[in-house]
Amino acid sequence: xxxxxxxxxxxxxxxxxxxxxxxxxxxxxxxxxxxxxxxxxxxxxxxxxxxxxxxxxxxxxxxxxxxxxxxxxxxxxxxxxxxxxxxxxxxxxxx
Amino acid sequence: xxxxxxxxxxxxxxxxxxxxxxxxxxxxxxxxxxxxxxxxxxxxxxxxxxxxxxxxxxxxxxxxxxxxxxxxxxxxxxxxxxxxxxxxxxxxxxxxxxxxxxxxxxxxxxxxxxxxxxxxxxxxxxxxxxxxxxxxxxxxxxxxxxxxxxxxxxxxxxxxxxxxxxxxxxxxxxxxxxxxxxxxxxxxxxxxxxxxxxxxxxxxxxxxxxxxxxxxxxxxxxxxxxxxxxxxxxxxxxxxxxxxxxxxxxxxxxxxxxxxxxxxxxxxxxxxxxxxxxxxxxxxxxxxxxxxxxxxxxxxxxxxxxxxxxxxxxxxxxxxxxxxxxxxxxxxxxxxxxxxxxxxxxxxxxxxxxxxxxxxxxxxxxxxxxxxxxxxxxxxxxxxxxxxxxxxxxxxxxxxxxxxxxxxxxxxxxxxxxxxxxxxxxxxxxxxxxxxxxxxxxxxxxxxxxxxxxxxxxxxxxxxxxxxxxxxxxxxxxxxxxxxxxxxxxxxxx
Numbered sequence: 001x002x003x004x005x006x007x008x009x010x011x012x013x014x015x016x017x018x019x020x021x022x023x024x025x026x027x028x029x030x031x032x033x034x035x036x037x038x039x040x041x042x043x044x045x046x047x048x049x050x051x052x053x054x055x056x057x058x059x060x061x062x063x064x065x066x067x068x069x070x071x072x073x074x075x076x077x078x079x080x081x082x083x084x085x086x087x088x089x090x091x092x093x094x095x
Numbered sequence: 096x097x098x099x100x101x102x103x104x105x106x107x108x109x110x111x112x113x114x115x116x117x118x119x120x121x122x123x124x125x126x127x128x129x130x131x132x133x134x135x136x137x138x139x140x141x142x143x144x145x146x147x148x149x150x151x152x153x154x155x156x157x158x159x160x161x162x163x164x165x166x167x168x169x170x171x172x173x174x175x176x177x178x179x180x181x182x183x184x185x186x187x188x189x190x191x192x193x194x195x196x197x198x199x200x201x202x203x204x205x206x207x208x209x210x211x212x213x214x215x216x217x218x219x220x221x222x223x224x225x226x227x228x229x230x231x232x233x234x235x236x237x238x239x240x241x242x243x244x245x246x247x248x249x250x251x252x253x254x255x256x257x258x259x260x261x262x263x264x265x266x267x268x269x270x271x272x273x274x275x276x277x278x279x280x281x282x283x284x285x286x287x288x289x290x291x292x293x294x295x296x297x298x299x300x301x302x303x304x305x306x307x308x309x310x311x312x313x314x315x316x317x318x319x320x321x322x323x324x325x326x327x328x329x330x331x332x333x334x335x336x337x338x339x340x341x342x343x344x345x346x347x348x349x350x351x352x353x354x355x356x357x358x359x360x361x362x363x364x365x366x367x368x369x370x371x372x373x374x375x376x377x378x379x380x381x382x383x384x385x386x387x388x389x390x391x392x393x394x395x396x397x398x399x400x401x402x403x404x405x406x407x408x409x410x411x412x413x414x415x416x417x418x419x420x421x422x423x424x425x426x427x428x429x430x431x432x433x434x435x436x437x438x439x440x441x442x443x444x445x446x447x448x449x450x451x452x453x454x455x456x457x458x459x460x461x462x463x464x465x466x467x468x469x470x471x472x473x474x475x476x477x478x479x480x481x482x483x484x485x486x487x488x489x490x491x492x493x494x495x496x497x498x499x500x501x502x503x504x505x506x507x508x509x510x511x512x513x514x515x516x517x518x519x520x521x522x523x524x525x526x527x528x529x530x531x532x533x534x535x536x537x538x539x540x541x542x543x544x545x546x547x548x549x550x551x552x553x554x555x556x557x558x559x560x561x562x563x564x565x566x567x568x569x570x571x572x573x574x575x576x577x578x579x580x581x582x583x584x585x586x587x588x589x
Contacts, residue, residue, distance in 0.1 A: 008458070015417060015461040016424070016438065017454060018446030027458065030516060034459055037517050038406045041475055044482070051477030054308035055484060055533030055558075056295050056338045063334070075195035079428035088426055093437045 097122040102321035116166025120149035126585035140213035165208030170266035173214035185229035188448025198301025216256030226255030237263035237581035241547035251281030258285035264585040268316035276526025279538040283501035283551025294533035295340035298333030306415035323347035350562035356390030361494035365401035385574035404528035410476035417460025501551035
């Protein structure tokens, strides 16, 4: 399943990763090399094997749905590149 | 030399008032000042804070309230959030990030009195095996080739700054994190000991996330017992990490004194790679002989899916990375590149903020999770992960631990193995399967190769049997009597 340049652009768009036209060919080559190597998993018969997302407990712990922390707007905003009062500032998104 | 002491010896000296925590800390800060310009092991040095913490440790000792690590200078991988101290993950996108909170692991080290010297360099977002992907420049391995001392070698990765700092005697110990080998491989490359605990043993809270189902914090130090002491402080249940396991922390120091006699050690046939270097094979055979002499029973075992470990990892880890790194959007924290439209702001900020390897992994991860490809890649990898886990579970029905080499080679030169990403990925062939299975592993320095570079042996244990690894690691350490030191180190003429 070799990636076409259009697919590389589509993935970059999905990942919100700006990619220059000049980078496409290099990325296409690298990604295809990695994917080609990964193809070896196709040799295995995984019929009926249960997939696992991790190796911890089967079910994650539950906790009471209580407020245990908060009221720290200044700390939360302390690394914001741009802010307006107690809010993050972003470019206008609604006309 | 205070910097030549082990962590245990240094704590003993502090107990006896042979020297103060301030003197010990100053000796290490002097070493950092002298050697860090060459090694680039630290991204941020926190000298004033370290001396304040050392003074507090001396006061605590005088007042009889000293914690188990009071006054011990350690280095912290710059992936652990430290309150008020810049935390970069070695990425441009976090170049000016100052966390308003402290990670659980570093908070526990502080609770027990450890002195934090600063934040160590790493591969960007812990993605790499050489430290070459850091936005803050590569780290130099303090070891040099006997016949080619001018070659600049990598310390391994991703915890390369921590490994180099400990090996060069800039710190008594350090924290690392291991996702596919990032503690064990640099420990082997730098001739020190490093342990990746069982998944869930140490809290991940406040550790910059790479692949959340694999990431695990662990200790790096110059002796097995020093790692045991550090892990005793780092480990433990944390309600803030839902995958942290609620289980008492055993006495790891005592485990180092446990006899390994009668333990059954598995030697997995699949770790004997075609074309593997004769020196790696020889050190492995030596390790087998040492454990046999220590009274262990050696058993041949099979882990049939070993060869699929890396390919599985390079689906699972990028998938989780693409999801975790979505948070770096230039809005809430991290660097922003301004644009008129929001999507453009995201794309430009991420393009400018991430390095080449991180971008590759985000793209691979996005692809394997995308509609139409999820089943063929991600779901299949999750099933193979099941098979890899089953291999280990089956083996541990017959043996108590496994012995393998840590890495397929000694440290290589900066710029080597960079021609294509897959060549670099192969470094982790022996460490990745255990990460996929969540089991603990330790790398212990075992000897030198013909170039005079350290080689490590890896022990893998059952889930939560770090104690068994400490007992066996001590047996290897005693048999190997590894007393070699790197040519670049505190106190050595340069």
